[in-house]
Amino acid sequence: GAGVSQSPSNKVTEKGKDVELRCDPISGHTALYWYRQSLGQGLEFLIYFQGNSAPDKSGLPSDRFSAERTGGSVSTLTIQRTQQEDSAVYLCASSLMAGNGYTFGSGTRLTVV
């Protein structure tokens, strides 16, 4: 597509529920990134995919968070048993290759009530 597409744009969920956030990168972009943006923490790097592989998952905040990428394209970020502190905007970005500067999506605003 023309840009990085994220869905849903807004998600309100009850504490304890699982949520899935989707990112559709720019076609041909091999590198994909997830960031979290919150008032208290600013922008935090979560995970990077080169193709379908994520070499380092240590940036994920807890073991309730997982991410996958299939077919070198779409990625999903899953948060299990959501907590109120998970409320944030989750941003996805992609680039043609690592280090090239990112194109960000508009984000998914997650609110846990």
Add this chain to the structure above:
Amino acid sequence: AQSVTQPDIHITVSEGASLELRCNYSYGATPYLFWYVQSPGQGLQLLLKYFSGDTLVQGIKGFEAEFKRSQSSFNLRKPSVHWSDAAEYFCAVGLSGGGADGLTFGKGTHLIIQP
């Protein structure tokens, strides 16, 4: 660990006036440097980047930034701001340009434009 400091949380500038947004970084080596802009409800848009070479880099929307190694700074400038420049501006650094290690972002500077 690397860090990025944007000392000004808010800056107010009159339309047509010049602008300088400050960014200082702490890093073991010269990192890749970026400036992004975020309008309300939007993702981040890349304004410009510095990897190597000429220390004065030109970006989109009339912005430029100057890398000063001795000051560990990468300040963003614009000679004459427009009302549409009102937004949040983020400085970011990365060892590999934001690959496996991602980018480290500053807390952002909120730019307000006065008519």
